[in-house]
Amino acid sequence: MNIEELFNQLLGGNIVLLVLAALIIIALFKAVRIVPQSEKYVVERFGRLRTVLGPGINVIVPFLDRVRHKVSVLERQLPIHSQDAITSDNVLVQVETSVFYRILEPEKTVYRIRDVDGAISTTVAGIVRSGIGEMELDEVQSNRQQLIAKIKHQVADAVDDWGIEVTRAEILDVNLDNATREAMLQQLNAERARRAQVTEAEGTKRSVELNADAELYAAEQKAKARRISADAEAYATEVVAQAIKEHGIESAQYQVALKQVEAMMEIGKGTGKQTILMPSNIVDAFGDAFKMLKGRA
Template sequence: MLEFLGVLVVAIIVFTVAGLKIVPQSRNFVITRLGAYRRTLEAGVNIIIPFVDRVHSDISIADRVLKDVDLNVISADNAVFDIKLLVVYRINKPELAVFRVNSVDDLIVGLVMSLVRSEIGKVELDTIQQDRASLNRAIKEALTEAGEDYGVIISRSEIIDVRLSDSTERSMAEVLNAERERRATVTKAEGDKKAVELNADAELYEERRRAEALEVMASATAEANRKIAEAVGEDGAAALRYQIAKLQVDALTKLSQSENAKLIMLPGDASNGFVSAASILADAQQRQ
């Protein structure tokens, strides 16, 4: 009886130990029962039925890196070149990765080759060079959608290098030089156009100011003529003759004070201005 109890205790212990499965961090155990998939054990202590359930696969769910994936591709503008990619992925459904595909790495490489060529074939080489971030996002989305059927999540997909052939580089250099010349021509034309517009505005402003000045002078002259006419109408002929004589005197004075005046030609009645002015003043004093 005691021997039977001892054997029973030992059997229970062995059965219990055999049924305990400790799964390490960042790993999953795929369990099968009698050859069929049963469940997936996550990190920690798990219990299975010994001798019926067994660990079919020990799968790492940490990120995996596929680097130096070299591809020869053709862009939408028929440029042929080589690219190098970096792909980071992880398995989030181990049962799919185990039972639906033989090698996850080969699957990812195949998907990368197919989908990357497809996405690059939609864009031109200049776009790949200038807006690589958008292309990386498109590739990642395409890979993520394809990887879901196999329990794989694409964490990152990035083009890390683009290698062009010598002929393609020469062609791109010619295109860039032509583009620079075109931009320089356009910039110069725009500058010339702006200069013409500014000159036209300046001339228009100058003519407008001249017209305003003439208008002011005309108004002043008209006002002076009006006042003179009023004065003449009030028997101001003497004052009018005095102003004319004074203008003659002032003109002769300025002419004689000029530094360049060596010989001055005067009209015959130029000196009459002085006499007229003096006689007008004398008549005015006598009237007073």
């Protein structure tokens, strides 16, 4: 064997080894799949579903298994969709909706539905029309949260077979046509005017009630004062009668004369220049008082 034949044999053996090494490297490269946290891989074998790879390092059979679909599991938002609907009281409204969802089971999503966004949009449109058709316009405006909850629940049930979870559904706006908006504005102004009139009437009524209560209170106080004065007069009369009974008529006359003297002394205490009119019998009153006081002494 010459050197040329030996070299050819070594070269042929090295080529085989190189080919085998390349095949092993390619096989390892195809067998190992690193899946990101935000994705899932759908693996097929001979055109049929084999498995779903989760995040991390995964091993598949090279040349037999193939990653057919790479599906993101991040939450997605459908484009804002505007649609017409008619309420139960025959008012045409335009509703803007938005839906958020994420894929939980990609094997269902890729094999059961072609256009996920379009299918969800169509489902939401039908549910919104049905829900608004059962409500009056005032209910649509005031019970928006109830309508949103209903939409989310029904959409979640509808897309469950597609391996999708509806995370949030929103009604962004409910618009009315110009004619309906003007009619509602007139109704709102009329309601405000009615409330203002009611408030004014209630204020007038309250004022009348308060005035009546004040007059009644004043009358009660006057009656109370008269009653107190009458009681005082009755008590004084009773005292005089008791004095007459116990000491005779002279004691009563003495008390009356004494009161007259005290009253005149109070009048005389006034300051400044003043004119005092005194009854003609004031001197007699003083005299009677001194006589009685002397007699009692």
